[in-house]
Amino acid sequence: MELLSQMLQLLFSGLTLGAIYALIAVGFVVIYNVTGILNFAQGEFAMLGALISISFVNMNVPLWLAVILSIIIVAAIGGIFERTAIHTARKSSVTTLIIITIGVSIALRGLAILIWGTQVQTLPSFTDNTPINILDAVLLPQNIWAVGISIVILIIMMYFFNFTFVGKSLTACVVNPFAARLMGINPEKMSLLAVIVSAGIGALAGSVIAPISGATYDMGMMLGIKAFVAAVIGGLTNAPAAIAGAFLIGIIEAFTEGLWSSGLKDVVTFSMLLLILFIKPEGLFAKASGKRV
Amino acid sequence: MNDKRPILSVENLTKVFGGVVAVDNVSFAVDEGEIFAVIGPNGAGKSTLFNMITGVLPSSSGNVYFQEKRLTRKKPYQIAQLGITRTFQNLEVFDNMTVIENVMTGAHITMKTNILTAGLRLPNVKKEEIRIMERSMEALEAVGISHLAYELADRLPYGSQRLLEIARAAISNPKLILLDEPMAGLNSEESRQLVEVILKMREQGMTFLFVEHDMETVMSISDRIVVIDNGVKIGEGTPEEIYQNPQVVAAYLGDEEEEGVEAYA
């Protein structure tokens, strides 16, 4: 019985982590699909989201409003980032654009040090956080929030891409930018939209995880890289597969941490990345011919 | 010519792109020392055929043999190392290098320098560099553009870039050179120059397989011709035989004028 409850406990924390990684990974896949850029600043959106929410709460803004304001601000930062850095350099090689996102990511991290310092900050839970006991395993309501919000957002995203005009336009840019342009869809606008949406979702992810693990200026890097691994497991271009990859990583991490060593969990995760690149670079869930988005 | 062993044999080569058959069961064999042409209307599958032979595209079925060696599933650089080089329809010179460096790069597979000997610049490396440079200069002389050797390849006029590609393809002494529409975009003087270069190289024992639109050139220099239309081989033979093949005439020569107009448009 004790083993079962421990397993259940690890599963809860794995699913929570996975939900957060999934949100960031989807944003990453969207940007990659529309622009071909690996956006290394993706995790920083989550970091900014968390810290901005905390600042608003410290100003006595209600939590729900703080999170919404934070999402809007980070989405705007994403938009500025796209216009000033990506758009200005859009004629450069993809290599250059990727390095630009690295520059932006460390600039945002440094900015966060100047604004918030290096101390861990905390955000209150979204609701009363009385633990719930299930078979002796403890489930916090914030964990439910994390998984729940993540699932709702991911469903909205699927709907957006498959059933709305703008979403379909984004997809069209991926399949054939030239034809998309002929249809009156402007790929440059779509690039802006992709970054804004990804930034907003990233901010939400950061705000959801902050009550669980706290927020620091450097939290974005690990979140971003884990999301990368999730996306690679999903084959980089396939959002549902990236989500599955994200949950897989979350669960593996939680179990490694719980059963073996917390120090080595990153080693396990990234060894998995290298292993997948080695044996199945098209992604774990890829069918014979991969289709983007 | 029939007693010769074929240097290249294409057997039942087929390429299907998502349900569309671009090349359908095409077979032919090129003998050593031949100038062999593949012709056909636009979209007939010539370029696809070429890309399968050079390993750029994987074939859906069928095989290509080069001197009895199977090329199927080999990578382009491996095929080059076996002795097949090519030129490109839409020029692919190394625009970040000088003309002479372009040709020297063509000699890549004939050289032995590796990263260690290069870094230490052993005496052999220097000797090899000088030897390759001399040979490259000769190759440029052979195609008549040696005076442009130290220019950036990018700055060359179109016709000279075509000649450069041929020099680059020939420098490694390949057994077979594939020319992808070598006359495209050349004026008549440049075409004549190019034909001369090709004929001269053939005398030195090189074999050519080429895809071409310009009927005049095809008929005047090729030994044998294969005609494909809609991915299917519809005729094969000497230029005279092709002229008399009713199927070919219907499919291809019928709209030759139109093609001609397109080429100059």
Next chain:
Amino acid sequence: MNSKSLNKIYNNSLLGPMIFFAVLLCIPLVTSSNYVFSILTMVGFYALVCIGLTTLTGYAGQISLGHAAFYGIGAYSSAVLTGTYGLNPWLAIIIGAVISAIVALIVGIPTFKLKGYYLALATLGFGIIVFTLFKELSSITGGSNGFFGIPSISLFGFEFITDISYFYLIWIVVFLAILFMRNIIHSRIGRGLRSIEGSEIAADAVGVNLMSYKLQMFVLSAIFASVAGSFLAHYVSFINPDLFVANTSIFFLIMVIIGGKGNIWGSIVGAAIYVLLDELLKHYVPLLLPNVGGEFEIVFFGILLVLMLIYMPNGLVPQFEKIVSKFKRKPSANSTLQSISANATGGDNK
């Protein structure tokens, strides 16, 4: 034809590098400040890493975000082999380089089979694995507390202890590394690498094995980083994992971009500018913002990196060369112009 005609394509002259290093090695005549030498020695370590990395980025078009790991593998190999097992430092440097090369092969082989930017991802993940291992394998590496008491290097009975002796040592190594890399670029290998950038499909068609060349450059750059790390370990005599975090890899990339990717001399310029800026920021920013802590300087380097890539994507050295060549052109303009016009009339028949 002889080697002179080769010089028409490649400037293999030793004069420039010799003068540069003669001037550099004369610095001790002007100053004897240990601070100056410690700074210049650091520039030397970084430059050595960047010579490899700039070639990888500029010629093979690949982004590595894991070179701090190779730098660290070199440092820890030297530390452990000499400090714990008492091996000869020179032997330890070689063993470290071999380990780095093997590790680079293991990471590189799967990633270079793939098109695109998987190396950036793979090296980033790999860098974190290595960093974590430095921290976690504390029985070997000393863990987060670091590794103390790395012995100094000696050569023919001379022991390198002072800043100034390491300054000489590392810059002689940098000099040799520059010549080695320049020789590679001015050879069949360099042409093979450049052809990939010129036209990948044509490079393939002339028999250049793209994957193998990218891999070789990656391995070579890993070796350079490893050697730099080994010398660092002997110089500072104490290392800890924080020297080799992911950010260090990003700083190497920043140095490469500042100097100009693919520009060997640029790696010295980039390393020097990075070290100077870093020193200035760490000195002056706390005077303005007394409460600032941590690695705040990354905000400046991040912005610098973005601005460089947008407005000066080729880096400082090529920009500088452009300006210099404008001035240089004037006296010899006549002869160059004549040869160009002669070529133009002879070749252009269109």
